[in-house]
Amino acid sequence: MKGIGVGLLGFGTVGAGVFHALRNQEDVILKRTESTFEVRAVLVQNADKKRVKEVEPLITTRFDQVMDADVQVVVEAIGGIEPARTYIEQAMVAGCHIVTANKELVAKHGPELERLARNNGVQFLYEASVGGGIPVLGTLLHLLKSNRIYRVSGILNGTTNYILTRMADAGVSFDQILAEAQEKGYAEADPAADVDGFDAVYKLSILGRLAFGAHIPVPEVRRKGIRDVTAAELELIARLGYRLKLLAVGEQYGEMGPISLGVEPTLLPSSHPLASVNGVHNAIHLEGDLVQDVTLVGQGAGEKPTASAVVEDLCNLSLPVPRRSLDEDPLLLPAAESGGTRFVFLNPRNTGILDADTLRQRLESIGLTVEGTAVSSQGGAGLILRRWDPSFASVLVAELGLDLSNLTTRPVFGSQGVQADQQQQVGSGAV
Amino acid sequence: MKGIGVGLLGFGTVGAGVFHALRNQEDVILKRTESTFEVRAVLVQNADKKRVKEVEPLITTRFDQVMDADVQVVVEAIGGIEPARTYIEQAMVAGCHIVTANKELVAKHGPELERLARNNGVQFLYEASVGGGIPVLGTLLHLLKSNRIYRVSGILNGTTNYILTRMADAGVSFDQILAEAQEKGYAEADPAADVDGFDAVYKLSILGRLAFGAHIPVPEVRRKGIRDVTAAELELIARLGYRLKLLAVGEQYGEMGPISLGVEPTLLPSSHPLASVNGVHNAIHLEGDLVQDVTLVGQGAGEKPTASAVVEDLCNLSLPVPRRSLDEDPLLLPAAESGGTRFVFLNPRNTGILDADTLRQRLESIGLTVEGTAVSSQGGAGLILRRWDPSFASVLVAELGLDLSNLTTRPVFGSQGVQADQQQQVGSGAV
Ligand SMILES: NC(=O)c1ccc[n+]([C@@H]2O[C@H](COP(=O)([O-])OP(=O)(O)OC[C@H]3O[C@@H](n4cnc5c(N)ncnc54)[C@H](OP(=O)(O)O)[C@@H]3O)[C@@H](O)[C@H]2O)c1
Ligand SMILES: NC(=O)c1ccc[n+]([C@@H]2O[C@H](COP(=O)([O-])OP(=O)(O)OC[C@H]3O[C@@H](n4cnc5c(N)ncnc54)[C@H](OP(=O)(O)O)[C@@H]3O)[C@@H](O)[C@H]2O)c1
Numbered sequence: 001m002k003g004i005g006v007g008l009l010g011f012g013t014v015g016a017g018v019f020h021a022l023r024n025q026e027d028v029i030l031k032r033t034e035s036t037f038e039v040r041a042v043l044v045q046n047a048d049k050k051r052v053k054e055v056e057p058l059i060t061t062r063f064d065q066v067m068d069a070d071v072q073v074v075v076e077a078i079g080g081i082e083p084a085r086t087y088i089e090q091a092m093v094a095g096c097h098i099v100t101a102n103k104e105l106v107a108k109h110g111p112e113l114e115r116l117a118r119n120n121g122v123q124f125l126y127e128a129s130v131g132g133g134i135p136v137l138g139t140l141l142h143l144l145k146s147n148r149i150y151r152v153s154g155i156l157n158g159t160t161n162y163i164l165t166r167m168a169d170a171g172v173s174f175d176q177i178l179a180e181a182q183e184k185g186y187a188e189a190d191p192a193a194d195v196d197g198f199d200a201v202y203k204l205s206i207l208g209r210l211a212f213g214a215h216i217p218v219p220e221v222r223r224k225g226i227r228d229v230t231a232a233e234l235e236l237i238a239r240l241g242y243r244l245k246l247l248a249v250g251e252q253y254g255e256m257g258p259i260s261l262g263v264e265p266t267l268l269p270s271s272h273p274l275a276s277v278n279g280v281h282n283a284i285h286l287e288g289d290l291v292q293d294v295t296l297v298g299q300g301a302g303e304k305p306t307a308s309a310v311v312e313d314l315c316n317l318s319l320p321v322p323r324r325s326l327d328e329d330p331l332l333l334p335a336a337e338s339g340g341t342r343f344v345f346l347n348p349r350n351t352g353i354l355d356a357d358t359l360r361q362r363l364e365s366i367g368l369t370v371e372g373t374a375v376s377s378q379g380g381a382g383l384i385l386r387r388w389d390p391s392f393a394s395v396l397v398a399e400l401g402l403d404l405s406n407l408t409t410r411p412v413f414g415s416q417g418v419q420a421d422q423q424q425q426v427g428s429g430a431v
Numbered sequence: 432m433k434g435i436g437v438g439l440l441g442f443g444t445v446g447a448g449v450f451h452a453l454r455n456q457e458d459v460i461l462k463r464t465e466s467t468f469e470v471r472a473v474l475v476q477n478a479d480k481k482r483v484k485e486v487e488p489l490i491t492t493r494f495d496q497v498m499d500a501d502v503q504v505v506v507e508a509i510g511g512i513e514p515a516r517t518y519i520e521q522a523m524v525a526g527c528h529i530v531t532a533n534k535e536l537v538a539k540h541g542p543e544l545e546r547l548a549r550n551n552g553v554q555f556l557y558e559a560s561v562g563g564g565i566p567v568l569g570t571l572l573h574l575l576k577s578n579r580i581y582r583v584s585g586i587l588n589g590t591t592n593y594i595l596t597r598m599a600d601a602g603v604s605f606d607q608i609l610a611e612a613q614e615k616g617y618a619e620a621d622p623a624a625d626v627d628g629f630d631a632v633y634k635l636s637i638l639g640r641l642a643f644g645a646h647i648p649v650p651e652v653r654r655k656g657i658r659d660v661t662a663a664e665l666e667l668i669a670r671l672g673y674r675l676k677l678l679a680v681g682e683q684y685g686e687m688g689p690i691s692l693g694v695e696p697t698l699l700p701s702s703h704p705l706a707s708v709n710g711v712h713n714a715i716h717l718e719g720d721l722v723q724d725v726t727l728v729g730q731g732a733g734e735k736p737t738a739s740a741v742v743e744d745l746c747n748l749s750l751p752v753p754r755r756s757l758d759e760d761p762l763l764l765p766a767a768e769s770g771g772t773r774f775v776f777l778n779p780r781n782t783g784i785l786d787a788d789t790l791r792q793r794l795e796s797i798g799l800t801v802e803g804t805a806v807s808s809q810g811g812a813g814l815i816l817r818r819w820d821p822s823f824a825s826v827l828v829a830e831l832g833l834d835l836s837n838l839t840t841r842p843v844f845g846s847q848g849v850q851a852d853q854q855q856q857v858g859s860g861a862v
Pocket of ligand 1: 009010011012013014015043044045046047049076077078079080082083101102103104128129132300301302303306
């Protein structure tokens with residue numbers, strides 16, 4: 001039995017979760033890994049905050065005291081770039097393994113930190129940074145080694161998924177549901193990181209690095225949030241047989257080939273495995289050349305699921321991490337706005353005059369390929385158009401006498417890009 | 432770079448898939464594991480069958496020739512108990528690692544084979560035996576080590592899931608869809624292993640062993656197939672807001688506590704993550720005390736997904752497998768038939784007379800708790816009854832003037848057992 005000393009940075013949702021989990025799971029961990037983990041110091045910002053009794057003797061506000069507490073692993077659960085980054089670097093240099101839940105840091109500085117870890121012979125693990133309890137990074141690293149992953153798509157932010165699910169179910173506005181989510185503790189007082197897509201972009205960038213072995217700087221990931229989604233739009237999308245999700249999609253076109261990464265409200269056919277992932281659940285759909293596809297669904301956040309991911313990383317500190325060469329300068333492709341199927345939402349104010357059939361006929365008469373139309377009781381209209389070309393937007397505006405600002409378009413998942421067909425395939429052979 | 436010699440037993444769907452995968456993924460495998468795998472001999476039954484050119488020189492019908500071909504790993508893809516079992520034992524004794532896709536063998540003789548492997552210092556891996564390409568065994572072994580898993584439920588057989596999905600969608604009979612599935616190669620000429628639930632029982636028994644650390648002999652797993660499911664029943668179930676799945680459920684009540692394992696057609700609320708798993712997909716829902724729940728969905732069979740699982744096992748031969756003590760004599764609990772919610776299907780011939788409201792009133796008047804009723808256009812009726820007790824069957828029969836043979840009851844998932852409430856919980860805390 002080895003007693004491993006843990007220094008915990010942060011004692012908020014994640015830090016406290018890890019502290020309690022290490023106590024509650026101690027016997028299971030011992031049985032399965034022949035190790036025990038002992039938290040020997042806990043760094044916080046505010047020394048005066050009331051904490052649970054058991055942790056009080058371990059609390060400090062000085063990082064050097066954590067490093068002096070005979071710790072072999074540092075768990076970082078502070079968040080943000082500084083001081084988390086400096087602490088992690090110092091701990092690595094001192095020979096400590098690092099486990100972190102900090103997606104922003106891993107997305108922005110992962111490659112340097114990984115190099116520093118390698119140079120110091122320590123592990124740098126961050127399962128909790130993507131998808132909460134869902135062991136997706138471990139799956140990519142250890143369980144899909146022989147697969148060339150060509151697409152990763154996911155619902156990576158529980159707050160926005162909760163908001164979109166509730167808006168669709170209750171038919172009410174973004175602002176109203178956001179307020180509800182804040183009240184329930186599902187959304188932060190400043191919701192920008194979630195609703196503007198930053199959080200999902202961080203996670204996608206981490207997933208893309210593991211899946212494609214390529215580092216894409218965060219500012220180069222396409223990003224669109226959900227603030228402009230309306231209940232009327234969601235109603236039309238549902239009637240057309242789709243669901244709108246804030247979808248993160250990363251694709252690679254051929255091994256070591258160009259990559260496209262983006263987070264954007266996207267239509268999924270109701271039958272797609274991700275379409276039925278509702279509420280605060282997260283899900284990741286992995287497509288590989290051998291396995292075809294695997295979807296992982298689970299709790300994307302919360303004290304226990306996040307602690308689960310951190311503690312699982314602790315249990316796996318001795319697992320060899322497979323080598324992945326990192327392409328630091330991959331070719332980035334913009335999102336394909338051409339050729340695929342696209343949803344067009346025409347704002348209520350302008351379309352009250354039309355019924356669905358007339359609309360379809362008018363659009364077909366000017367050469368558009370209409371896959372579906374729906375007109376809302378509230379007056380808006382939704383179209384599914386195939387072989388979309390960005391120039392169609394101005395054609396539509398002119399033909400229907402609209403303002404460009406009254407027209408929103410969204411991608412329809414699985415209809416773009418070179419590998420769209422592969423996505424539709426179902427595993428062949430005997431069952 | 433290490434060149435590892437592989438002996439392949441069987442060159443059917445799985446064997447050939449592994450052979451091709453090892454060639455197609457060679458560079459990826461080399462990059463990530465610094466190893467290459469070379470198939471050095473292939474055992475088949477019929478020497479005269481025409482095979483792809485590249486494999487011809489390796490083909491043999493003599494197992495001793497495989498062992499003489501400088502192999503360090505034997506991949507078993509023959510199926511059935513003998514001669515697979517004897518070959519595996521001989522290979523282990525000769526110091527070879529074993530990777531197998533053989534669920535029947537692993538379910539029936541896993542514990543002995545694992546002991547033999549341990550005694551000979553070799554690995555015995557079988558990811559492909561459960562869920563095709565879905566890396567569920569790896570997830571349980573390596574990525575959920577610190578979790579106490581208290582329930583495993585899954586759609587583990589693609590053939591029956593395809594049949595139930597098609598029956599529900601097309602509204603036609605079991606026999607008709609079975610014939611269709613056989614034509615498409617989704618079902619065997621002899622469908623018993625699938626439709627009577629044996630295949631799912633093998634897989635559940637393997638999952639149960641890894642999840643609960645307990646060996647439950649196959650004959651003791653409760654088993655009910657799908658032959659008695661009718662299209663009329665499925666129509667009513669859909670109208671009540673549920674889906675019928677051949678669900679495999681394993682539960683453990685407390686650590687090292689009693690266990691219940693069973694495979695049975697079961698109703699899932701449409702919103703449950705497994706309810707939307709359709710066609711030949713498989714899915715496994717894992718519930719643990721820390722992670723809350725994780726669902727894995729993917730291709731449960733087919734050449735490539737199954738080869739993926741085998742090849743991933745090959746890539747992981749050097750990963751240390753965590754210790755799990757095995758309780759060889761766990762206490763088995765029968766399925767809880769009491770206290771939970773149950774669906775009752777009343778056969779068409781007898782209920783044409785009733786409308787849903789009258790039916791509900793009559794049942795409530797005799798003290799039953801009715802959660803839902805639906806009457807089919809074809810004359811049958813479906814009920815959802817709470818706090819079911821097996822004695823209700825005779826009450827219903829008497830009250831409605833039925834024959835006992837005209838009444839089928841099915842469990843409703845998530846409503847039984849001690850931990851039913853836990854299942855409904857959604858992860859708390861911030862998102
Ligand atoms: N919450 C989740 O469900 C979740 C899920 C996945 C990943 N994460 C990630 O996990 C990290 C932590 O999130 P959280 O929700 O646990 O945050 P939190 O509840 O706000 O807790 C932050 C903790 O860090 C401490 N802290 C803040 N600034 C500090 C500083 N300069 N020096 C020392 N300690 C400092 C705070 O100290 P005081 O206690 O004294 O204020 C507090 O204990 C973030 O990177 C987040 O993105 C969170
Ligand atoms: N098919 C799937 O999608 C799938 C998925 C998961 C797991 N599995 C499991 O994988 C195993 C193999 O399935 P499969 O579908 O590949 O079977 P298959 O297509 O029927 O192939 C069986 C192979 O084994 C050979 N064989 C049969 N009896 C033999 C004997 N006595 N001595 C030597 N070779 C013998 C056959 O030789 P000939 O070629 O000469 O006939 C054939 O090459 C089974 O345990 C199955 O449950 C299959």
